Amino acid sequence: MKSDTAILSKELPKTDPRVKLIAAKMKKENYKPDALIEILHTAQNAYGYLPKEVLAYITKSLHLPPSRVFSTVTFYHFFSLKSKGEHTCIVCTGTACYVKGAQAILNRLEQKYSLKPGQVTPDNKLGIQVARCIGACGLAPAVVIDNDVQGKANAEEIIETINAKTGII
Amino acid sequence: MNTIPITINDKKLDVDPAKTILEVCRENDIEILTMCHLKGIIDIGACRLCLVEIEGINKLLSACTTKVAANMVVKTSTERIKKYQRITAELFFAERNHVCSVCVANGKCELQQLGYKVEMDHIRYPHLFPHCEVDTSHPWYVMDHNRCIMCTRCVRVCNEVEGAHNWDVMNRGHQVRIISDFNTPWGESITCTSCGKCLHACPTGAIWPKAIVQGQLEKKPEIISELMEKRKMKL
Known part of the structure; x- marks a missing residue:
């Protein structure tokens, strides 16, 4: 719990295309x-997450109580209050992928980028998440990088793809 | 007025079909335990203490949200119901950090009364001991999440009676918490009118006025019911 009365009264830039979209x-x-x-x-689709000032803007425009908006956002897993990163790497840890070595991939990624599942790099370039079965068990172990599914994944290939996309070396 | 016949605990009654089982029982001095019910605000059936057995229905239904129907046969104090009430009461105590001896509401707490009613002598479930905050930022009142049982009476009173909607519920499952505005400290809320209705609606010592010592809390939830009755009156 921290004070953010200042954030709530801040005006959003009207020229921002994301604000225009909302x-x-x-x-x-x-x-x-x-x-x-x-x-x-x-x-959520425009920003990738829901910053507090955007929530305040929506609250004000729809004449809703702030607590109602916040409770809706925290109830549904789809909404996130923290940035998930510009590029995301989702490692499937469903049964089939787990058996085929999803954990080894996660360990390698953690070693390479010092990121645990759910964390984002300090420069917000890359975020690593886990999913419980993405329905591609035939391709186990499966990894999703920016909505592209990589089947029969191998840790080194994954790192190569991530580096190409994010520019991290 | 049209009435319908129903049977509650082998007692035949003629009742108004618009009423709920709970209302009928309260009118006829049949005891039903409740926690989330407060006369005057909308019932949500959250606490599951008012469960009753209805003949022909396998599930137990909450009396506060079930309307009476013709020839309904209701039982309110069978062994099965008592067993569930005991479980529910124990889970209330196991979920947060309830320590009666140091609580402002000691002796006047509805949760404490419930423990006595269901004859709870120990708790069979492991305590969660969650880390809960105590919000003392409001100039007059304190919100202690350790003692909250998530009955959401404060949320509903704030929304329905005061119309401010300062409170709401965030997260889900065992991580639910009552929040004010965007999970901001209560004292910095832009919607709170400091009316103090949530304080009277709260069944435990979760919301209380500052400058109160242990065991000295006076709560009057009936003022909210009376207020709502008065609002219905035509002048």
């Missing part, structure tokens, strides 16, 4: 409070 969505939904989840979806 504004357009809210207008389309007629500023109905019931459309909160749809609008949060748009915001």
Whole structure:
């Protein structure tokens, strides 16, 4: 719990294309409070996460109590209050992938980037997450890098792909 | 007024079909334990203490959210219900850090009363001992999450009676917490009107006024029920 009254009163830059996207969505939904989840979806997709000032902006525009918006955001796993990174690497740890060595991949990635699942690099370039079965058991072990599924993954290949995408060496 | 016949604990009654089982029982002096129910605000059936057995239905249903129906046969104090009430009460105590001896509400706490009612002598479940914060940022009141049982009476009173909606619930499962605004300290809330209704609605010592010593808390949840009755009156 920390004080953020200052964040709540901060105005968002109107020229930001992401803010424009949210504004357009809210207008389309007629500023109905019931459309909160749809609008949060748009915001989450635009930013990759939900910054507090964006939540404050949505709250103000829809005339909703701030606590209602916050409770919705924390209830659904889809919404995140922290940045997941510009590029994401999701390692499947479902049964099949686990048996085929998902843990070894995770260990190698942790060793290489010093990231545990759920963490993001300090420069926000890369975030590593785990998933419980992505439904590609035939391709075990499966890793998803920026929405591209890599089947029968090998730790070194994964690192190569990540380096190419993020520019980390 | 149309009435329908129902049977509660072998007692035949003629009741208003718009009422819930709980309302009927309260009117006829049939005891039903509750925690999340507060007359005047909307019932949500969260505490699961008011479960009753209804003939022909296998599941136990919550009396506060079930409307009466014609020829319904209800039982309110069978062995099965008592067993579940005891479990529920124990889980309440195991979930947070309830220490009656140092609590402001000691002796006037609804949770404590519940423990006595269900004859709870020990708790069979491992305590979670969660790390909970005590929010003393408000100039007059304190919110102690250690003593909260998530009945959400404060949330509903703030929304329905005061209309401020300062409180809500964040997260899910055992990580749920009552929050004010964006999980900001209560004292910095932009919606709170400091009316103190949540304080009276709270069944335990989770919300209390500062300058109160141990065991001296006076809570009057009935003022909220009376207020709502008065609002319904036509002048």
